[in-house]
Amino acid sequence: MSKTNLLKLGAALCGLAFAAPAMAVAADAPSADPSATVAPSPGGMSYDxxxxxxxxxxxxxxxxxxxxxxxxxxxxxxxxxxxxxxxxxxxxxxxxxxxxxxxxxxxxxxxxxxxxxxxxxxxxxxxxxxxxxxxxxxxxxxxxxxxxxxxxxxxxYRRARVTWYGPGFYGHRTACGRRMSRGLLGVAHKSLPCGTLVDLYNNGRTVTVPVIDRGPFRPGTSFDLTAATARAIGVTATTTIGAVRSVPAPVVAASAVSR
Structure with missing residues (x-):
């Protein structure tokens, strides 16, 4: 083999040696959890x-x-x-x-x-x-x-007793098929259909989130808030807040009369 070809082969091998670790790191890196970076749709917070x-x-x-x-x-x-x-x-x-x-x-x-x-x-x-x-x-x-x-x-809002959860469940699928993460906005409810939007209110702060799981299973409580939802409205422990199923504001009917 000529000297020129030997030099070319050596350069190619060096390039592979540097590229292999990078590819290994990329392969070992955990895939991004979409629910951790993208807000649930529908849902979201009000900052009015x-x-x-x-x-x-x-x-x-x-x-x-x-x-x-x-x-x-x-x-x-x-x-x-x-x-x-x-x-x-x-x-x-x-x-x-x-x-x-x-x-x-x-x-x-x-x-x-x-x-x-x-x-x-x-x-x-x-x-x-x-x-x-x-x-x-x-x-x-x-x-x-x-x-x-x-x-x-x-x-x-109706008064509702709520708890919150998250740690220990991150990475697992909820009963509604969502992957639990630190950034997932939502609530657990015993019977409301998955995806049902719920308006929550606490000390002037509001958030609208979907039902993403089943629960809570503690007697006397109505909703389990994900950690992100709890942070959004300032809930840090079991407490009473306002909650109501989210529906559009009413539109006056053609037959309605002021009184």
């Missing part, structure tokens, strides 16, 4: 600022919390365009069957704003608005059916 008012096209404003527990009170503050000090304001919630239902009333203060409080008596997602009380009692069916829904969406 509950203290920021909703501003409407006519200049009216409305501030209300993003969520509240059944039995607690909702505080509403804002300005109704065209109102004057002493005017009565109706704070209304949107019912999918009855239309706009007055939850409480308030009086416009000297600075043009109003403050109202009403007690939550049912769970679900709804829209809240404030209008002058006189038009609220004389609205016609046609006006209710054709007027665009303008208000602030809030979610009213």
């Amino acid at each position: 600022d509950p203290s920021a008012p909703t501003v409407f096209a006519d200049g009216s404003t409305l501030t209300a919390p993003l969520g509240q527990l059944v039995g607690a009170t909702v505080s509403v503050h804002g300005v109704v365009a065209g109102s004057h000090p002493g005017d009565a304001v109706a704070v209304q919630r949107l019912d999918p069957l009855a239309g706009w239902v007055t939850a409480t009333t308030a009086t416009v203060a000297a600075d043009g704003s109003y403050d109202a409080v009403w007690q939550v008596d049912h769970a679900g997602k709804t829209t809240v608005r404030a209008i002058l009380a006189a038009p609220a009692t004389t609205a016609t069916r046609a006006a209710t059916a054709t007027t665009a829904v303008q208000g602030r969406t809030i979610t009213l």
